[in-house]
Amino acid sequence: MQSLTTWLLAATTAICTTHHLIFQVKQRYPFHYLLLHFATALILRLGKHTWLAVTRNQSPLPSWNDAKAYLRPWQWLYGASVITSLALAYRAMFDLPSGAALVMILALEWRPEAWLRGGLSLVHNRQLPELQSLLRGIILLCGLSAIYLKDYRLEMEGIKFSLLAFALTGIAKIAYFMAEQDWSRNKGSSDGIDGAEGIGEHDPIPGTLILLAGTVTGAIATVIDETGPRITFKPAIAPVYMTVSVIAGGIALERGGHLFQRMGNRHSHREHVVGFLDRTTPGRILTSTAVVHAVFGASILIGSTLNLDVWQYLGFLLASSATLTWTDLGFAVKKAQQEVANVRMEPLKATLAEQESLIEEPVASKDSNQPSDAPMLGTISTWFTATLFFAVLIIGPFLVIQQGVYNLSAVTPSFWDRSGTSARSSRALDLVIARYDESAEQVANDINALVMLPNLGPLNPNVIIYDKAENANTSTWANDLEDLLLPHIPLTVVVKPNIGREAEAYLGHIIDHWDDIADHTLFSQAAAHDIHALRRRLQDYFVPETGFLTLSYVGGFCSHCSGCKDLAGWGEQDGVLEDIYSMFNNGSYCQDLVLAYRGQFVVSRNRIRSNDIKAYQHLRNQLIDMNDDKHKMPYLDQNWMAGRRDRLDAPNFGFTIERMWGAIMQCSDQRIAKECPSLLAGLLGNRMPLGACQCLDMVDSDRPGLFSSM
Incomplete structure (x- = not known):
């Protein structure tokens, strides 16, 4: 299964089950879940690298001295921003009972580096942003306002914590962008691709340290959360939901670096049809939309509806559109065509490679003339995950329309006829x-x-x-x-x-x-x-x-x-x-x-x-x-x-x-x-x-x- 789809399914499951545990099972301790998810992700990461070190003779994790020499200030800022953003997001999950606003705000794809460049230009050059940039900013703010204003279970604490998490996610994106540029310069690369791979999931140093720091942060927050009279966290009350939440949350953090959106360039070059989404702005918007659809649909299945209003959904789409430019759309279309063409060519490339190997090695084993099933299986897996991903995108609006429109007849109760209980009073x-x-x-x-x-x-x-x-x-x-x-x-x-x-x-x-x-x-x-x-x-x-x-x-x-x-x-x-x-x-x-x-x-x-x-x-x-x-x-x-x-x-x-x-x-x-x-x-x-x-x-x-x- 492709990495993007794995993260999407894990994040969706973790969000829905955690929300259910907090508001239905009454295990309302968000920092406990933060600790459990980070600890599980850390165990998965260490287990994966230990397995690779044993089975493939890959070098184990570097020493702490090597890690300190590798890390740069931008990477420290990135890690701190991601961890703090997650802590605030888990706290906001506690203060936004409907959950819909939190998911849409934190899953929203936006470009903080563009806002940063506009702000720096205004400060240093005393030059106002272009009209197009101002319009996109207004559209983004209107979309965010609709998401909050139409949340009928809105609480002030939820607004505060979710907006802080949203801002810190943006800071993390800026820090990652700057770290990528710094890595490219140090590697002597002009296009930044090597830097992206070094900082991404193929380099274990930043991700592992972030998971370790997140586990420590979750432990500290849990201790602080237990200083009051609410020491009643009992995982055994709902063991199935608890187990699923812990495992899914750990996988989501290990694979994507965040629970609500994938952080950094965490794509794999093997993710053809689906993986290119992480490398284009429209693709990342589709990914964030898929997260919202998947979470909302899953919440309906487990009976923990997030109460999504149609106007909130339209606000989310409006805010997402503020990120797009015509250049982004053109590049995404070109990239999609290239990726589809690559997928179609894979069987031919595999056949040619096999023929070349037979010519070079005439003496082969008795099974060497059997065609390999790996290319075909890889193609099937790719198209299956792509179909699943786009099915989520297509079905989502129908779920919103069906569940998000308020049913007036559902709240027209029968009257309590007790008029004969007592006579009317002299005072109204x-x-x-x-x-x-x-x-x-x-x-x-x-x-x-x-x-x-x-x-x-x-x-x-x-x-x-x-x-x-x-x-x-x-x-x-x-x-x-x-x-x-x-x-x-x-x-x-x-x-x-x-x-x-x-x-x-x-x-x-x-x-x-x-x-x-x-x-x-x-x-x-x-x-x-x-x-x-x-x-x-x-x-x-x-x-x-x-x-x-x-x-x-x-x-x-x-x-x-x-x-x-x-x-x-x-x-x-x-x-x-x-x-x-x-x-x-x-x-x-x-x-x-x-x-x-x-x-x-x-x-x-x-x-x-x-x-x-x-x-x-x-x-x-x-x-x-x-x-x-x-x-x-x-x-x-x-x-x-x-x-x-x-x-x-x-x-x-x-x-x-x-x-x-x-x-x-x-x-x-x-x-x-x-x-x-x-x-x-x-x-x-x-x-x-x-x-x-x-x-x-x-x-x-x-x-x-x-x-x-x-």
């Missing part, structure tokens, strides 16, 4: 806020921003603040807050002891206002997380039919309560989540658990009162009663609690209640975790139908099909 909306030490100005700004929303303001919301500040003048703070609020906003400040965090305030409010709880209640901490994105979520999704709407991170999902974990390493002992779920869901079996975060959500009166008040009282007692099992061993002896002291004002059980608010309010549908945009994506205008982000209730005025067109 309460804003319930848990405060500790936030300033009056900060709280007032957040409240004013919410009340000014067009779908909240007309409801005349009533503000109730539970103040748990210690050693503070609450009356003075309340007066300052009232002065800063917009006129005619009803305000009530209730002083409470600092126990149980915000969960105790929420549960206490439900218990104390059981008979007069508002039609909808918005619960939030005083320092709301990302108030701008929170406002956009309310503006897009809050309607009279809202049953439960989370106002923070979405995406935490567990198919079963047993063994449920999340991004922060949280994971409850068996039985705890099942008990909570059963208590608030009429004894139902706990499955398809959607986690809530930040203690920010809107819930209807019907949802709250569909549970027995005793359930809320029991949960509150578990939270604040230090004699309860939730404050004793063995409950406190859990990995995610390492470094956290259980206190009355900060009970560890509060983290569990925070994640269970959706299940407590009978809203635990996996479509919310899979289809609702992230807060950042929503802020950027990615809006889905109402049913994608919340559970809906039936109200008296609803008619069948009311939201079928929304």
Whole structure:
């Protein structure tokens, strides 16, 4: 099998299986995979050279002194850039749940050396770049913007790490180009081909050292990653996926130098039809496109869809086209014609060579007159890999069109008909806020921003603040807050002891206002997380039919309560989540658990009162009663609690209640975790139908099909 195809298959498999392990199996430790992949690649590289040294009498790896004499500064920069780029890419894999943006950004073929030359020309010669170069730059930026802006699970950390990895990949390309030129000058070569071979896969020194340095870097990053309470990496949970990921990642790094694109001139002169792609700009663009198609297709096969949007795909193609010039296209066509002609001539060349050997050696063995099958097998292998490669290119757009177009009917849920649970309240909306030490100005700004929303303001919301500040003048703070609020906003400040965090305030409010709880209640901490994105979520999704709407991170999902974990390493002992779920869901079996975060959500009166008040009282007692099992061993002896002291004002059980608010309010549908945009994506205008982000209730005025067109 050809080297390019081997790398493509290995990289595709490694990306998909690693993404599946992180987000489906919940083994969310990207630097552990970085270490395992680098270590496997190093073992493969050393094993290959050991085998060649034994079987073909090739010289083993040179000494460290020889390696130091060989290496140049540009090669050091190349190695450092590749390793750092990979480390950031693996970290970005953790922060971009959809994965599509990361794959397209890092697989994108672009020409940083051209940008560098343009920048140097601008600095030294004070000469503006040509109009064509400026247009290509604008096209590239527009393509990159489309890839990010249309990612509906976009997170700021993912943007940061992926862009840094993208930039460092460009630096690595520049360093490789400069190292190639330096090698050519030292070898006395004018065309740079010898330099390319010396630096490429045929010279073991740079690649082996990079793999060794990458293994060390991965080990250091893993140690740093394990300093917190998230020491729960368990490869045995999904042994098949783990084994496939480790082997495929090692092969991809050993064969291509990177997981998302081949670095350097790593082609082989035996790779005729496929191998020439690495030597032309259009060919490298086709390779990057094949990576995107293969990864997306493989993710569908293993049920770990990367949620690729059609506009993202078009943005990727647009950014890729910014690299092309007419000269590149002409050279690629000429090169392709030459390579195809060479392949067709190979059988004839082999026959002529065999005849010449027979003439020169008339006395031969009895099998010498048998034609060799090697040329034919080589030709078959070449055309097979070429056919496979171009099949991936052709099938890819059809997969994007089929899977990337959002299916509106998939997120039109049935209404939760509990209108008879309780009568309507005299208040349409309460804003319930848990405060500790936030300033009056900060709280007032957040409240004013919410009340000014067009779908909240007309409801005349009533503000109730539970103040748990210690050693503070609450009356003075309340007066300052009232002065800063917009006129005619009803305000009530209730002083409470600092126990149980915000969960105790929420549960206490439900218990104390059981008979007069508002039609909808918005619960939030005083320092709301990302108030701008929170406002956009309310503006897009809050309607009279809202049953439960989370106002923070979405995406935490567990198919079963047993063994449920999340991004922060949280994971409850068996039985705890099942008990909570059963208590608030009429004894139902706990499955398809959607986690809530930040203690920010809107819930209807019907949802709250569909549970027995005793359930809320029991949960509150578990939270604040230090004699309860939730404050004793063995409950406190859990990995995610390492470094956290259980206190009355900060009970560890509060983290569990925070994640269970959706299940407590009978809203635990996996479509919310899979289809609702992230807060950042929503802020950027990615809006889905109402049913994608919340559970809906039936109200008296609803008619069948009311939201079928929304």
